[in-house]
Amino acid sequence: MNIVIIGGVAAGAKAAAKIKRLLPDASVKIFTDDTHVSYSSCGLPYYIQGNFKDYTMLLVRSVEEFKKSGIDVYLQHKVTKIDLKSKNITVNNNFNDFYVPYDRLIIATGARPFIPEVKGVHDYTNIYILRKIEDGIKIRNKMLESKKVVIAGSGFIGLELLEAFVQNGLEVTLIERKNRLMPAFDEDMSKIIRDRLESIENRSFKLITDESIVEFAGEGENASKVITSTGREIETDFVVLCAGVVPNTEIAREAGLIIGKSGAIKVNKLMQTSAVNVFACGDCCEEPHLINGQSVWVPLGSTANKEGRCAAMNAAGIYTVFEGVLGSAVTRCLNTTMSMTGFTEREAQNFGYTPISVTVNKNDMVAYMPEVGDFTLKVVADKVTGLLLGGQAVGSIGADKRINALAGALTGRLTVREFANNDFTYSPPFSPTIDPLLDAMNLLCAKLGC
Template sequence: MRFVIIGGDAAGMSAASRAKRMQPDTEVIVLEKTEDVSYSACGMPYNIADADREVEDLVVRKAEVFRQKQGIDLFTGYRAEAIDPVNRTVTGTIVDNGEPFRFVYDRLLIATGGRPIIPDLPGFDLPGVLALKSLEDGRRIKSFIRNQSVKKAVIAGMGYIGLEMAEALRERNIAVDMVKPRPDLLPWMHRDLAAIVEKELIDNQVGLHAGCTITGIEKNADGLNVVCEDRSLSADMVLAAIGIRPNSELAADAGIETGINDAISVNRHLQTSDEAIYAAGDCADAVHVVTGEKTWIPLALRANRAGWAVADNVCGRPTALEGVAGTSVFKVFNLEVARTGLSLAEARRADFEPVEVVIKSRSRAHAHPGAQTIRVNLVGDTRSGRLLGAQMVGPEGVAHRINAVAVALHNRMTAAGFSQTDLAYAPPFSPVWDPLLTAANQLLKKV
């Protein structure tokens, strides 16, 4: 059997490696348009923060290892441009020399990932306007900061990547302004928790310009000028961090069904509308474990897990994935910020009858040195009593606590059931009543 994979990062290389381990006789071919495979994209902001650290440190496994030790036919610099589902072929162009290529497949995995959203506005194509998604993007940003002696940066967007990059640039003593058209920082977050994140940014000299719509970017004698409707901001560098969109055009052009956010529609076995073609990673959708509906939430763990599942299915071991809860965590200077499941507004849109609580607790026992304040938001459903989601903010004790709620959501636990869970206690790590249990007990008064 010939198993062809388009895309050589998380989902693609996870599928390739697993398929080769399970069935060594399978011919596994990977087509990757860049020269980079298998790297930690999520680590790039932290790498950029350290001027002396090489971007290559983020490479998990080099291409030659896949080729020589695992027997995978990995072709870097091969840009796939068309899929023919009838004849089961992938065609494209070799980047270096423009020569065409054609591969026949028995099974195909589309793992083309996502790409940054670049506004269709004047000036976003100027030198010094950059985005961060690929390893080459990371190299480009580090090189630009070094070679242009960047002192001021404007970040368009205030999502996860934007916030992590704000910290990274401040670590390099670069002045940072952040701009977004909507009025609220982290609009999905409870306002009490979002206010804490906002204060942390301001305390670290990050300029916040929410409700500010960019109309374009101009080149001037000193660098760049980000023009908004009511103000302008000067910068040596502009980072587009508005979000990403799935690279699904290759699939759509081949007649493969797309769905929410134009992501490739897959079933729980990761099959597309063509049974010989699978999709995984940031280009594909998933099922939300709380709502049971299709969603598109690009997550690193999901990409790797989906790659494994595709390999299992291709190799004759039927595997279905339950779905995602949207569990995520990120760092904003001295804060840990985490979420899983639905916010109150999202729960309403999903036709639940939700209520929420916000509690203030401590990361350690009250008498233990170093205890920090944690705020927890829990959302529950008044009809069923189910726990629907959680958000947490604090200097410590947040990143791994959120996982307890994620497990509860995957198991459709009620707030009452969650309130009875046996969570660990020791004074250096938690009060006797863990903040999550305190929040659950308060939620019980409403559900």
Template sequence: MSAERLVVVGGDAAGMSAASQARRRRPASELEIVAFERGHHTSYSACGIPYFIGGDVEEIDDLVVRTPAEFREQQDIDVRIRHEVVEIDLDRRAVRVRDLEAGGERWEGFDKLVVATGATPRRPPIDGADAGGVHGVQVLDDGLAIRRALDEHKPRRAVVVGGGYIGLEMAEALVKEGLEVSLVDGAAQPMRTLDPDMGALIADALRGLGVTLHLEETVEAFETSDGRIRAVVTPGRTLDADLVVLGMGVRPNSGLAEAAGIAVGPTGGIVTDRRMRTRAEGVWAAGDCVQTRHLVSGEPIAIALGTHANKQGRVAGVNAGGGYATFPGVVGTAVAKICHFEVARTGLNEAEAASAGFETLSVTVESTTRAGYYPGATSMKTKLVVEKRSGRLLGAQIVGEENAAKRIDGLAIALWNGMTAEQMTGLDLGYAPPFSPVWDPVLIAARKAAERVEQAG
């Protein structure tokens, strides 16, 4: 009896997690696994790219968790890098694969398929967005291209377009490399996933680092010369630029699946059930290319994070391998280090909560990361958004210095379990002077939120 064949499209977090989990459940004699990856690397940390650019990580290979050779030798998974799947034929049960090095295309059959095509950086739909010196930040090859540009072209002026996590981390990295950095963003503040009062802290920190912010401005044009970027034009100014980094976020790379007739949702992500199955028989999808369910708003959402990709890939692989696993959804927890600040959020901010139909109350408290008398205590702000009548936690944000951000994990757990502010006041959190004041900032914020709910009646 011949082995079944599982084909995985995409060789990063979701795809290789799926392949590994399927292999754990079925040996190579029962299930042949082939993974196609169009880039040069597999199973890597794209989140580490800004730290590679800024010199905190010395070698790009340090960001690679497992190489194609390791997958082949240790798990009997046939990983083929520089091979791009350009078509899925569900009737034929095959994918058309292009060899990006040797050239040529061929059809590869499958019995089961996992689509893990990731996300694509957003680019403004204007001329010059593909010029030399304009870079997205999504895969390790992007990081290498930026590093090469810094070393070979010696740029002096950089413009970062977009004020999300990657945009801000890249702005800081480029300042560390000695560049004059401007940031353009259409919002009134960077990090629009935070409420304005919390985002203002990040804006001030960036200015203090030397980043020039041009907020509430959009890019109208890219000026180029001999195919390379020379300036970024907004309604208010022209910014000279030797290097441009696009930090405008990403969109699900679902076009391949959609062209094959696999359902795509309103977010642009592939539609799956809780077992990461698509509506096509024998086809799973996972990672940044899919949409999932926000457990607070109940709405579909596409969030590109390695944490979700690994979990979804695990679920897809368990099920493709004959097991049973589910992915329930997300609450949108994220952390970042911007300048001297640690930044964290989970759940909904005020605007998101209002859009989802909630009436809300919010509190913001200032505290310290350690007991005030203990050396190294630094300030932090914690903000909670709760439902007006029930007091149910809807979201939280933290901006602080060292040891602040990971407190978001406790708040994410409370959010996941539908706790109210009043219930949170009794949480048994760890205390010792090097780690927390006797009243942890989370407990102070919960108590203040519970009091507001009681006062509001």
């Protein structure tokens, strides 16, 4: 049995390891155009920050380790075509093309940073994206010799890099073309993120929203200036583009696989694509949302691992269902933890619910404790059914604890009334007497009359 896997960062690496354990006699091959396999790309901002000095700590499993367990990894081998009829793929190794036949194909081609087509964007060597290990190394080296940087985009990676650069003493300008930071959150929560970040005294960063970059300018191979839509000119030593990601689905699309509305590959709960014996997993494919079952595209490392495992199980003939995601995500930027799960109010509206929400700002522990912090928690429910739909929390690290507690309720499809009965742990260093999540539930109950 020939098992071929395209891509090997998270989903592909996980799928390969799993299927080899399930089918020890099968031939398992990973093809990737990357220079590394099986690594934690989510850790790159922390490597850049200098939280650890050696980038090899990001590597989960080396080519040699794969080899030892009987898996062949082909680095810098780009798959250019999938032939569903002949059941083979075309691989280019920078010298020539060759065919590799498969009995089961697992597509884990991931996603890549979106590059906005701005004047000059391709003309300079100091305009970076962050996706792969070598991107991280380049950005860290550039940071160490620089004083000023511009970050384009204020999503998760943009804010993680903001922290990294600020902690390394750089003067940072972050530009977001939308009218607010962290557009994955609701507008009111974006405002709180901004307020918290701008409350930092003597800060060496500037947050610009509602403004986009229209030109990169410079002499020679380095851009030295960023020009924005308002005519603002910002001098910089380098630029990182953090303008979101797009799924790598070109070869899947050309092969005729069904692509979802999001632009990612359509799969069922067994991670099967529209072609028999062809699976997809990780950032290149859609997934069902746990709350309403609809297809969404939420490219995240935790999901990629689960999907890789599920694809491998089914490719090995063991019926396994991946029920879906909640879109749970968290990150940190300096003094601010940002955590979310389920639908935002805006998403809930888009999906046809009648959302109702409450927002509370509460201490994360009893006020007399010296380490006390605070966070703002927004919980969204459906006005018609009382069903919990999602939550967002911004503030101290305690924000994340509450969002994960809420995620369990969403998985169980609990109503506000049901979840309001919850019994959280309490002790002065861990929570106020009444947990902020229960405060929010009680307020929601009052609004819903439940």
